[in-house]
Amino acid sequence: MLPPPPSTRPRLITLVTAGVSATVLLTVLSLLILVDHFAISYARHEAEQRLQQLSWQMRDALNGVVRKATADVRLLSALPRVREARSPAEVRQVLESLQKTFPDYAWIGLATPEGKVYAATQGVQEDADVSAREWFQAGRSKLYAGDYPPAALPGQKLPYHADPWRFVDASGPVLGPDGEFRGVICVRMGWGWARRMVQTIFAPASQQYSADVFVVRRDGVAILGPQGMEEQKINSESLALASGGGFGSLKETWADGRDYLTGYARTGTPGDPASLPWSILVRQPEALALSGARALERQILLLGAILGTVMALGGAVAARRLTRPLNALSRAIEERLAAPRDSTTPPDVQQNDSYHEVQVLSRALNEMLRNEQCHLDALRGLNEKLESTVGERTREIARKALQLERALGQEQSTQQLLQERAAELRAILDNAHDAFIALDPGGVVREWNLQAERLLGWKRSEVIGQPLAAMMLPPLLRRAYERDMRQLAESSKGDAPLLSRRVELMLHNRAGKELPVEVSLAYVPRSSGHLFIAFLHDISERKSLFASMEAMALKDTLTGLPNRRALMQALPEALQRANRLRQSCAVLFLDLDRFKQVNDRYGHEEGDELLRQFAERVRGAVRRTDTVGRLAGDEFVVILEMLHNDVDAQEAADKLIPALQQPFVLKTTTVSLSASIGIAIHHPDDPQDTETLLGRADRAMYHHKQQGMQRRARR
Numbered sequence: 001m002l003p004p005p006p007s008t009r010p011r012l013i014t015l016v017t018a019g020v021s022a023t024v025l026l027t028v029l030s031l032l033i034l035v036d037h038f039a040i041s042y043a044r045h046e047a048e049q050r051l052q053q054l055s056w057q058m059r060d061a062l063n064g065v066v067r068k069a070t071a072d073v074r075l076l077s078a079l080p081r082v083r084e085a086r087s088p089a090e091v092r093q094v095l096e097s098l099q100k101t102f103p104d105y106a107w108i109g110l111a112t113p114e115g116k117v118y119a120a121t122q123g124v125q126e127d128a129d130v131s132a133r134e135w136f137q138a139g140r141s142k143l144y145a146g147d148y149p150p151a152a153l154p155g156q157k158l159p160y161h162a163d164p165w166r167f168v169d170a171s172g173p174v175l176g177p178d179g180e181f182r183g184v185i186c187v188r189m190g191w192g193w194a195r196r197m198v199q200t201i202f203a204p205a206s207q208q209y210s211a212d213v214f215v216v217r218r219d220g221v222a223i224l225g226p227q228g229m230e231e232q233k234i235n236s237e238s239l240a241l242a243s244g245g246g247f248g249s250l251k252e253t254w255a256d257g258r259d260y261l262t263g264y265a266r267t268g269t270p271g272d273p274a275s276l277p278w279s280i281l282v283r284q285p286e287a288l289a290l291s292g293a294r295a296l297e298r299q300i301l302l303l304g305a306i307l308g309t310v311m312a313l314g315g316a317v318a319a320r321r322l323t324r325p326l327n328a329l330s331r332a333i334e335e336r337l338a339a340p341r342d343s344t345t346p347p348d349v350q351q352n353d354s355y356h357e358v359q360v361l362s363r364a365l366n367e368m369l370r371n372e373q374c375h376l377d378a379l380r381g382l383n384e385k386l387e388s389t390v391g392e393r394t395r396e397i398a399r400k401a402l403q404l405e406r407a408l409g410q411e412q413s414t415q416q417l418l419q420e421r422a423a424e425l426r427a428i429l430d431n432a433h434d435a436f437i438a439l440d441p442g443g444v445v446r447e448w449n450l451q452a453e454r455l456l457g458w459k460r461s462e463v464i465g466q467p468l469a470a471m472m473l474p475p476l477l478r479r480a481y482e483r484d485m486r487q488l489a490e491s492s493k494g495d496a497p498l499l500s501r502r503v504e505l506m507l508h509n510r511a512g513k514e515l516p517v518e519v520s521l522a523y524v525p526r527s528s529g530h531l532f533i534a535f536l537h538d539i540s541e542r543k544s545l546f547a548s549m550e551a552m553a554l555k556d557t558l559t560g561l562p563n564r565r566a567l568m569q570a571l572p573e574a575l576q577r578a579n580r581l582r583q584s585c586a587v588l589f590l591d592l593d594r595f596k597q598v599n600d601r602y603g604h605e606e607g608d609e610l611l612r613q614f615a616e617r618v619r620g621a622v623r624r625t626d627t628v629g630r631l632a633g634d635e636f637v638v639i640l641e642m643l644h645n646d647v648d649a650q651e652a653a654d655k656l657i658p659a660l661q662q663p664f665v666l667k668t669t670t671v672s673l674s675a676s677i678g679i680a681i682h683h684p685d686d687p688q689d690t691e692t693l694l695g696r697a698d699r700a701m702y703h704h705k706q707q708g709m710q711r712r713a714r715r
């Protein structure tokens with residue numbers, strides 16, 4: 001037995017390992033998606049919250065300092081020593097004592113209502129004209145806060161450690177007891193406090209999150225920010241939102257191309273000139289803000305990979321343990337399958353008790369194999385029986401095939417014989433003296449031999465399948481022919497009266513000429529439809545011979561005139577015509593006188609010649625419509641028709657006499673003879689008795705002959 005073909009299906013261990021790996025992979029991917037969705041979102045949200053809080057803290061701190069400055073302005077303007085301003089030194093003392101409370105106060109001064117510095121800390125700018133300064137103009141009527149860069153104070157002396165870049169002014173009016181305007185007090189802060197504030201508030205955030213803080217003025221210039229970005233123009237979405245008074249946080253891309261999370265807020269109170277409208281932006285690189293979540297992602301990925309590897313290995317080991325007994329079972333089955341088929345006791349598959357399912361499977365397999373063995377035994381028996389039956393049937397088929405072959409051989413010989421017979425028959429028919437035509441019961445031509453082609457003019461191919469009657473029967477005969485064919489078809493047993501008889505017919509050939517034929521019909525019974533066969537014999541020659549014989553029988557051979565027989569036929573017809581036309585007719589009976597002597601003297605040949613000439617003369621002396629005949633010997637009869645009266649007959653006889661009296665020039669001699677003529681007239685109402693009429697003419701002739709003889713005797 002051939003070994004089973006190698007399986008192309010994957011092994012169970014491969015499937016289990018792949019399944020476990022795929023499951024772990026899917027789980028890790030799901031976790032990654034969850035982490036990306038939740039942890040990253042959470043981290044972003046947290047960072048944004050943090051940055052927003054930082055911006056708020058900065059805002060509150062800046063607002064606090066500005067509020068403190070304005071509060072100090074309000075405090076100074078309310079002090080009696082400042083309001084009364086008895087001497088610059090006294091006011092200076094008050095101002096310097098305040099300066100000591102807040103080291104970032106760079107300068108504090110009191111200006112007169114005219115805008116001249118009355119007193120100032122350390123005497124800086126005393127007597128200087130500040131009437132054009134913004135803090136003076138704004139501070140005359142209300143509390144004011146403003147910032148500007150040092151560039152706005154060219155040439156000014158700055159004794160205090162002022163920020164080299166920026167100052168913040170707070171100013172307010174000084175009023176007398178009665179509310180009269182006495183001057184403007186101004187407190188100028190250096191920028192150092194802001195930087196310290198940033199360091200204080202943002203140092204941890206800056207170190208921990210790399211957060212940057214920006215304080216941006218209304219014109220978009222950063223007045224405080226990381227190194228290199230101060231005094232730079234800022235353009236960001238967060239700045240736009242903060243400038244509009246909004247606060248919150250967002251993700252945005254800064255000018256350096258990096259993505260940042262930015263918290264934003266705005267200082268000051270809208271409409272309050274004593275506050276400063278700065279935008280606070282606290283930004284942190286997004287990558288840094290989300291670095292924790294990204295690290296978590298990597299850890300999950302690493303953990304997933306480790307877990308996947310471990311589980312795939314575990315799955316492989318488990319699958320190997322699961323498949324080991326199955327493989328053992330498979331091997332046992334393959335061994336059994338490889339065992340010889342005719343083995344009566346093939347080995348059992350060994351019972352495998354590794355685990356329950358395998359135990360059940362091996363038991364079921366053994367049971368199945370035992371059943372299969374039983375079926376195989378039964379099949380073997382059936383197969384043997386089938387082989388014997390097939391052998392028997394094969395022998396029988398071979399026998400039948402032989403018989404069939406013989407029958408086919410016989411059939412072929414019969415066919416050949418039939419073909420030979422058909423060819424023979426065709427040759428006989430084609431060489432037959434008579435035309436042969438076969439017709440089906442409908443009168444359609446089915447066979448047509450060569451003689452028929454010659455006789456009737458149609459080719460075989462032209463007439464096969466055509467109705468015979470329409471082609472060659474004269475119209476008058478067609479009805480009778482159709483009746484006869486019906487009769488033949490109905491009889492269908494060959495007992496019709498027309499069969500086995502010779503019948504004369506007049507046909508039309510292809511040229512339309514009439515053709516007399518003699519037909520003999522026969523009936524041929526066939527399973528595929530009866531046939532009537534006809535042999536047609538051309539009888540035109542026979543007919544013409546018969547006609548000439550007929551003519552000869554009525555003609556006198558010597559003179560060519562109608563003989564006695566013809567006269568005896570013509571005379572009654574003439575009598576009938578006479579009666580019918582109501583006109584008389586007459587019979588002239590002519591007899592040569594002493595003709596015997598011519599024979600006797602000159603011989604019969606000369607007598608014959610004389611008779612021929614006499615006949616011609618008689619024929620020439622009467623009308624064409626009159627009949628001239630020779631009764632016998634030297635006796636002639638003339639039938640005269642359509643006579644107006646009896647005299648016409650006499651006149652006709654009188655015309656004959658001189659013609660007959662002319663000498664007859666014979667071969668050896670010339671003779672002159674006379675003839676006696678007897679006349680008998682038939683009137684229309686006379687009985688039609690030819691014998692009587694002829695007798696009367698004969699008697700009249702005899703009478704004249706006698707008279708003639710007497711006349712000659714008297715001479």
Ligand SMILES: Nc1nc2c(ncn2[C@@H]2O[C@H](COP(=O)(O)OP(=O)(O)OP(=O)(O)O)[C@@H](O)[C@H]2O)c(=O)[nH]1
Nearest residue numbers: 592593594595596597599603604605607608633634
């Ligand atoms: N040459 C010839 N003679 C014929 C023929 N038929 C008859 N005869 C002869 O014709 C003669 C007729 O006889 P008759 O009429 O008795 O003789 P005739 O001499 O005419 O006598 P009359 O009629 O009385 O004048 C006979 O001698 C016949 O032999 C014929 O076909 N040819």
